[in-house]
Amino acid sequence: MTEHVVAAIDGSRFSEGVCDYAAWASLALEAPLTFVHVVDNHSAVPGEQNLSGNLHFGAREHLMEELSTLDEQRAKVNREQGRLMLEAAQKRAVEGGVSAPLTRQLNGTLVETLIDIEEDVRLLVMGKRGETAHRASDHLGANLERVVREMHRPILMVPPTFKRPEKILIAFDGSKTARKGVDMLARSSLFKGIECHVLVVGADTSEHHLELGWALGALRNAGHRVEGGIRAGKVDETLQAYAAQHDIDLLVMGAYGHSRIRHLLIGSTTTTMLRGSHIPVLILR
Template identity: 30%
Template structure:
């Protein structure tokens, strides 16, 4: 059985990510799993092997590094277990489904990819502020996972209004098909928006998107906007007071992303509320 996977690190909105994951777990009637990953690192906080040092000195310093890593790992394991147990207790207050916790050593991206087939929705807390650059590890996860990903960058607010950005791409079609067949958010006002100076083409696209939801008897509103895509959608999102933005993420080509200035990256760097992505 698949589950809602909430990946936490204790730094980036872990409690908010927990609350959103619980909300989605209840909506989709799926188990909830919290995952804490202890990543291996070769960087020492105090060790410097550069410069001219003797063989004996280097051996002593390597031993110091080994001891330092052992202490650091023990602390990370302890802190991670405490965090997992605290969030499990927090989730139990509202979650209607089974809750499990898992702590592993390894690479963040590799670990998430390994459990992709069991993951229905991935929830991650991220540090996101206006004009803040999102870490490459988050972008790599988005590019690698073919499941809906909710990026949490603010305190939990029960979602009431969802804005779906639709441009007719394979990514945005997959998102609409996925979220209409298995609604991640229930009892929510949905609006589909397309940004295009060609009003006829834009109306055709939003009508196409609307029909995807109509097949599942889900009501949606539609809007057609024009202007620079990233700023237009961000302004509309804030003006209409939406709670979550949903959109297809990146393209299949990094060259295409470079040419178009990465619409996804601009949205990630500037949006102040959670964003649901699908690639």
């Protein structure tokens, strides 16, 4: 079965970034690209409102019929808007060099739909927030948070504007699963020719130096240019400060088993790291 780079497209300001990062990943990985738009016709159902009030039965029945008609019209509009967005994304990707990107329009809720097609996903590309992003600029989309928690494929969370990655930062905690993540990155064509930085957040101990040395060696042996360091502090603040200091273009983190970094993504501070990042974040599972 061929696994695709899958890009979740909606009407948010993040869609162009999603399209461009997905096209970049598709070309780098030599993997087919599929744009997905999910039509959720149940996100706001007028029929669920309290219509009892002082309406007599006949008026209420008539109103419910009208609301049902409006629902059908809204669903039709949603599908048509989605089709146009998918066509625009497909055209943009072709102009960016992608050969024959596919499009899929699916019905349901975003998270459940993505989980249903998980077997087809090699990399999922999403914006930080969805179509209501303008209403709360500092709010991390609930859909993204649920996808991070429930999917078991790599997820690339992207900003609204594309910048070709030239330097990446890997958050490394030395755990067995973190090492698997570094091995995977070392072999991946996604970051071929890109400078890799590795940061261990913690005390300056001999154990951390050994962990850092292993990660740098694994990446260097795979042909990457590497730098790294050990810094004490809060994980999210330390990673963000390092990224700013070194002009990092993309942050790589792992939602790993029971490692220390896992608590940043699956625990209560999930939103802190993702909300504060102004660069793409690749979340490895």
